[in-house]
Amino acid sequence: MSEERLETAAPDWSAYRGVMIVVEHRRGTAKKVSWQLLGEGRKLADKLEAPLLALVIGHQAEHLAQEAIAYGADRVYLVEAPELLDYRTRPYSEICLKVFREVKPEIVLYGATATGRDLAGAIVTHLPTGLTADCTELDVEPHPSRLLMASRPAFSEKMMATILCKQYRPQMATARAGVFQALPKAPERTGEIVRMTETFEEASIAAKVLDFIEEVSHVNLEEAEVIVAGGRGMGGLEAFAMLRELADALGGEVGATRAAVDAGWVGHERQIGQTGHTVRPKLFFAVGISGAVQHTVGMQSSDIIVSINKDPEAPIFQISHYAIVGDLFQVVPAITAEIKARRGGLSMLETAAAGGV
Template sequence: MLIVNTEICIGCGACEANCAFGAITVEDDIAVVGDACTLCGSCVDSCEVEALCIEGAEKKAPVDLSAWSGIWVFAEARHGKIAPVAFELLGIGRQLADQRKAPLTAVLLGADLRDKTDELIAAGADKVLLADDPALAQYREDVYGKVLEHLITEYKPEVLLAGATAIGRSVIPQVATALSAGLTADCTDLAIRPEDGVLLQTRPAFGGNIMATIECPRSRPQMATVRPNVMAPAETDSSRTGEVIEVELSQELLSSKVEVLETVLCEEEQGNIRESEVLVSGGRGMENEKGFALLRELAGELNGTVSASRAAVDAGWIGYPCQVGQTGKTVSPKLYFACGISGAVQHTVGMQSAETIVAINRDEKAPIFDLATYGLVGDLFEILPLLTQKIKEQRGHVS
């Protein structure tokens, strides 16, 4: 609840001017709070005489920003292997660390992973914090959260990056809450101001209609989860050397209220679109499920995989595991065909890092052509069969 101290309030109107929801008005030289208040706190920050406060909110002591340094990457491991997103984060992490002239550290949690530390160092890490224990073999959110919180409190990194994966999305918000740290989820771009170390975290907002850049200047560490396949991994250098720090963990940190009974791996239908080098993607312009037969034929000739926009998935023409975009998967193939896809930002944020994009659409003003490497304007039901036929002829598949 927002409380107004009427004895202190001077009716200056700063709170009214700074309220984005129009929830505060000044009446008879006193601020009055309406029902639209969301307790965002902007009015509290703008009140110079400190006449406003949020009931139950404790005033936090300012963080000593100079005590925090270094860039950390949470190197997620799955079934004894480093997740590909970890190497993507080391790529951008290396750039941020070089700008800050600070070390880049990979944090590796799991069991029997000592032989994986060299991979992280070769990919750009200066140090590897290794927590290797049988209790970490299976991912359990409470244990991983406590271990990360413990390490951050002890070593005080300036920035922590993690993949926006199922694991990253579950454990990183828990850690941020425990540390009262700022966190931006699902980032698609990162930069840093060298002079003050503020991390500039860009992500889609308002349903993907705008790209917002978010800062967390008053809290440490600055935390961000990053979508897989949007950052380029650093080139590996097997000659690099680094320091491996093995972390001793107490039984209290490793204790859990969760018992993992079984882990089952399932194969996604029609292949994993994140791993395919060629994607043939269809949108609303395919008109129906039968239209996807043309895409499958083209994908077959290119040894590729069929994917889709949200519109096609929502229509039931193809399954959700094949969806590309803000609410689907982020992909970065060498070749991406966008067939009957208009190019709304909700889709393009999921495929804009493809090396080569070929767009096929009857609307010459479709936004997808602004992003495409090559564009074909016309009826895709005529173009696709001709394109597939030409590829068959080039490859000698015509009998």
């Protein structure tokens, strides 16, 4: 008996080219994650020998298109209308769908923010493709597959999963803020701005933005330039007041490991690591932190890492620029007192950058 085999031809995606970043902003001020994704997108586009594209949606937002070029974009698609001043799911997703179908980017990246997750989730329901969420690593296979290798923590954060979208385009992913590094801003850089017209009837948009209410106590670890983080070695809730004093002296924020959060010493909004925030501050203090991988993947890209631990063999020292072996309850107050004696927290950054803490 002869055996017949059904051969399935590989999809032809030759019409799809380019890596596109959807620029997120709040009334004309871009989120840092957008420029970080442009920096990573530049690497992917260069590997694919394809253009780096950006999509800017808003009102009177040409300055964002110029900024996108300064941060590495070769071509920016700009869609402006008064109804687009504030993010709303329906008009923004409709514009993205129209642009993707006309431009045909092979990869589309969004920030894994509240807005980015909402927008990407809305778009993927209308496109025959997949979406990898909360990525911490991105890479591409060059010719001939041109596949996006989107990696994210999986299986209770115990390992990394790399997800491929072999049968559909565009390949889409959201990526965490603070993971990737933006290129240096180059205002002299030139690129193309393509204006795309779109009209909306305000009455046809169900959602209305009435006002923005900023939380006074909002914790924004991704934007912080200085972070003082504590771990299990802090011993309890009261000890975090000591870290707050140091953070205040430096003009920074307090962070924590999962162990400290699970113990109830600080809120989950301050957790750093695979199941929390990924940060890239200029100065990171790791106090009483052993250095488990679950935590270090969220802070290892910090410019300067200063670790304080009584265990000279603590794994955290392996990724630290400065290691202090000692009792944190003596070391931290001493550092805080020294900083307060100087002209301000900035001098600490300057001193560390010059090679001494």
